[in-house]
Amino acid sequence: MNKQRHYSIERKQAKWGFLFTVPCLVFFALFSFYPIINAFVTSFTNRQAIARTSRFIGFENYVYLFTKDNGGFSLGNSIRATLTFTLGTFIPMVVISLLLAALMMQLRRPSHRGFFEISFYMPAVLSSVVAASIWMILFDPRGLVNQFSNWLFMTSGKDFKWLTNDTMLQWSTMIVYFWKYIGYFVILFLTGLASIPSTIYEAAIVDGSSRWHTFWRITLPLLKPTVVLVSIMAMLQCLKTFSTQYMFVQNGAARQPIDVITMNIYFTGVRNGKLGRASAMSIVLFVIMLLLTYLQFATTKSDDVEY
């Protein structure tokens, strides 16, 4: 007796859904998952870039990274530099991009909003190297930023040391990153804001709610999933920052104050050829990212918002 199988519509949809995600899964497996596994395995070896052989050394790379100086560029300093940069960049970026998006939503003419959307988003299209190069010229002692600082503080010929003072150097990298990516997150917030039904705002107006009250009591709670998404994305992106710091160092800035983990990975692996050690660093970064993402999820528990 021939038994005919019957699939529910959901199962059929799920089957097609799975089929459509296969290319993406394959891509992810090849270009993300495989390198992660590879880095994990390499982190337990003494692999060097140009050596033909390598051997298993257990946790030696990890022990080294947490106890030694790594040629003057310790992992501890890199973790400090990365966390300083991340905290100093992603929190203002999330807050200000949200405010800008909320302000832009107030613009009635779509053309006006479009103009600001393009203006804010434009730097995100630039390559990071180009962006950093432009800012290097601006931060030069004879550059516009120093001149503006002199005008602002009513001084003359003062070198504000945007590239030479440790603290100013860290601020400089944060400013470049903030300028480059703020538009991207503004667009994400605008999308989130646009998805809130206008009827809710209309009801609030009828009930006599002020704009300030509406923002805090309606917009923000309904935007929570977008806020969580944007803050996690911004944080992860900041943790992975590389080109800004790299370009600054290439142009003569001191490495130690801005030696973020990714840059240390690059110098250890590519410049000094210590691939095993660099892989161990990348695993440490991976764990930090995982932990911080988990923490953020756990503390911001976003309930599904339904309109």
Added chain:
Amino acid sequence: MKKGLILLLSLLLLVPAVFAQGSKEAEEDNAPVTIEFWTHEDVNRQQLEDRYIQEFETAHPNVTVNVTRQSAEKMIELVQTSFAAGKGPTMFNLSVNDEYPYIVAGRVAPMDYAAAGYKDAKDVISKYMDNTLAPVTYKGEVYGLPLELTNWSIYINKKVFRDAGLDPEKDYPKTWEDMVTISQKLVKRDGDVLTRRGYDFRYKYYLENCVPMVEQLGGQLISDDGKEAIIGKDAWVKWLTYMQQWGPNGLNLGSPTYTAARKLFNKDNNDIAMCSTGLYQEARIKADNPKFYESGEWMVVPYPTFKDAKKDVAACFYGHYYMVNADADKKTQKAAWQLISYMLSHGEEYLETTQVIQPTKTLMEGETFKNMPYSKVFKDDMARGHMVYYGAASTAIQAALDTAIKQVMLQNVSAEDAYTELKATCQELIDEQ
């Protein structure tokens, strides 16, 4: 008789086989060969080399040469990552301190002497100036041939000197102390901001340009037995103090964050008076600013020494050597050495056109070199100098020196503290080898 006939017939039978073998070899010789050639950018050199490659391809129709050019700094990373991925270029050139680890790791092939037109290692070495092949000689074999050997002396813009009321012919700096006092006279500022510098160092290249300063004071980078790093505390601290004074937190005469002095020099924009660079800069001035080159308003003077120098040492010389990938098959290796040899057989033209020195005895003792402006200054400085430090950790040591310099110049770290950290770091790097 019968036996003789059989032998003769047998030999005749072998003849086609022998010829067949010969034609097979000829066929193999003519089989297509592709050479991936990676080199650093230099506009003047590129024109020459493109022509040599074209000529070589015409003479060897089975050989195709693909050239990749990148900045010297980028090339270091590209070559390393490609070797790490098991797919390096057939032939390449890097600075010797970056190339040496490839020899030790067995990633580059010893010379195919016959293909390059030499009898053996001894024959090649005898054709080059003393010790210039030492960094690429390992276990009796030569692994590379120099595309260029460079040392740096001091270029001076006479106009800037005169503008500051100095006579360049008499007042040029003979000592590092002079360098400070003269730079103080040459420098122009808008408040704290430098608008004209006297001299500025070539930051990043400390092994070449700064280690000799320490050696003048009696210090040493690595001990002769290779076991101890950063020797002679007084010398190192004195040098670090000198650099601290040079920087923005001292006398404010220069900084690593300003545009490289060498890049500004050719423009003759009254923003730099002196810079450290090699003979090749003459060709670059000529190409970038012929008017300035022809004006005779520039000159080259020897590398200074400290007043109380214990040793007379000039800037280290460094070489870019052509090397061949050991993973390439023998035939490709042979073709690569033939190409290298063909290109390097034009040493005189390289010198005339690009002012790149290939340190063969013929060239260095020839009239062309002698007639180059200021070639004597470079030759004399070369005699006072030595080959730059090369070893498996040279890149990391260069980075450690960079940290120490920036600590004292930009980060207000004391010279003593920077020395202590530098010593510990370099020692760790040496111990790791």
